[in-house]
Amino acid sequence: MVPPLPRPPPPRPARPGGLAEPRPVHAPAGGALVPGPRAGDPRAGARQDRAVSGETGLDLSRARRGTRELTHRAGANFSVGFRFLPRERRQAVYAAYAFCRHADDAVDEGDPETAPARLQEWADELDATYAGRPRTETGVALLAALPRFPIPRQAFEGLIAGCRQDLVKTRYATFAELLGYCDLVATTISTISLAIFGGLGDPEAEARGRDLATALQLTNVVRDVGEDVGRGRVYLPLEDLARFGVTEEELLSLRPTPRLSALVAFEAERALGYFRAAEPVKDLVDPPCRFAVTMMGGVYAEVAARVARRPEAPLSGRVSLSRGEKVRAVLARLLRRRFVLGD
Structure with a gap:
């Protein structure tokens, strides 16, 4: 039986983290690199x-x-x-x-x-x-x-800092430590996305955007357990392995056992908890982007839910949705605009 899912913690502060030389694009003083077009002006664009x-x-x-x-x-x-x-x-x-x-x-x-x-x-x-x-x-x-x-340039710098961390760090002792990694590689993506979708600068949109980005990254963690082990990396927190009685050797073998399956299911449910916490972000971005955000989170939530139902699956390969399953996910969210269905 999977232990109760802990409530997501409060939002964390974002953490920063041989080619020919072309001519520069000159920016006006204090302005953009290239003057932006007026809204709705395709000729200017x-x-x-x-x-x-x-x-x-x-x-x-x-x-x-x-x-x-x-x-x-x-x-x-x-x-x-x-x-x-x-x-x-x-x-x-x-x-x-x-x-x-x-x-x-x-x-x-x-x-x-x-x-x-x-x-x-x-x-x-x-x-x-x-x-x-x-x-x-x-x-x-x-x-x-x-x-x-x-x-913001700092968002890309944070992502690159997270990638650098992957070069030197292959284990995470606690979930809190894993969240620090998520701040680098995932919540920076939230900043990038909100700059495009709308909502950057709105504290509530940024907090719920971090929840969504964390949910996406935690889904990657459970979806890619086998692939990451093949690269010598373990993102599942070591404290959770101990909690479920899973040794690192057992995880590295990728052989399904009741304990290992329970651990992976727990982590998938934890990701779904963050998707639920992120639900309000859909209404905090600009109206033309709301269904797109629903689908970005919704398709990933379907992957997390599948892992929760079949936690042995990612031990043998990446879990993904077929084209037909993606179409059904779209149609379902035309009727009910939620990341996690069935709640």
């Missing part, structure tokens, strides 16, 4: 896009196409909600997601010995992008979004 392409020497249309394709390929669950965003916000979130994905892949993919150097390349690209001199297509797509959606 088109002029700005041409300016970004011209100043950087990179094809913005191609860059946006690449970030969209990467997002739907690498974030198949997460990106379901993105399809419901208005065009400019969708382009911005694709660019932001792609940048975060590249930083994460710099740590998780390829030769571990060269991972620090790969991650530093993306830290350097962040500096270049915010200086108006992106050197990659992902950077130019992000640059084009910044005048419309002023994403």
Whole structure:
């Protein structure tokens, strides 16, 4: 039997955390890198896009196409909600997601010995992008979004700090310690998202956005138990292993046992608790983004619920939803706009 789920803690304060050199995009004093278009003025937006392409020497249309394709390929669950965003916000979130994905892949993919150097390349690209001199297509797509959606640079810096932590830290003693990691790699994503969806600067929206970001990251933790063990990482808190009588050797073997299944189910239920706490955020973002946010959280909540029902599944491979299951998730939330259904 799974012990009672602890109530989510109060919101934590956010924690910071060989390419040709193009010409810089010059910013007016105290202003944006490229002057932003007036709301509802597509011609001004088109002029700005041409300016970004011209100043950087990179094809913005191609860059946006690449970030969209990467997002739907690498974030198949997460990106379901993105399809419901208005065009400019969708382009911005694709660019932001792609940048975060590249930083994460710099740590998780390829030769571990060269991972620090790969991650530093993306830290350097962040500096270049915010200086108006992106050197990659992902950077130019992000640059084009910044005048419309002023994403705080510190949010990306926090994410990169979390990726650096993955290079040196492979165990978390307590859940509180894991939440500190979530502040770096997940709640920074909340800041990025609220800058695009609306709500940044609203204390309640930011608090509930952190709850949602934490729920998403905790879902990643239980969804990817087997994959993370293969990389030598254990994100399940060691205090929880002890609570359920699971040894680290038992976890590393990835053999389903009643104790290990109970542990994974508990962590999945904990993620669902954060989804429930985050429900109000859907009504705190701008109206055109509300259903997209519902689907972003809703699809992930479906994954967490599946792990809670079948906790042995992530021990043998990543848990994901089929295309049909995603369609059903969309239809269900057209009728009931909640992250967690069945409550």
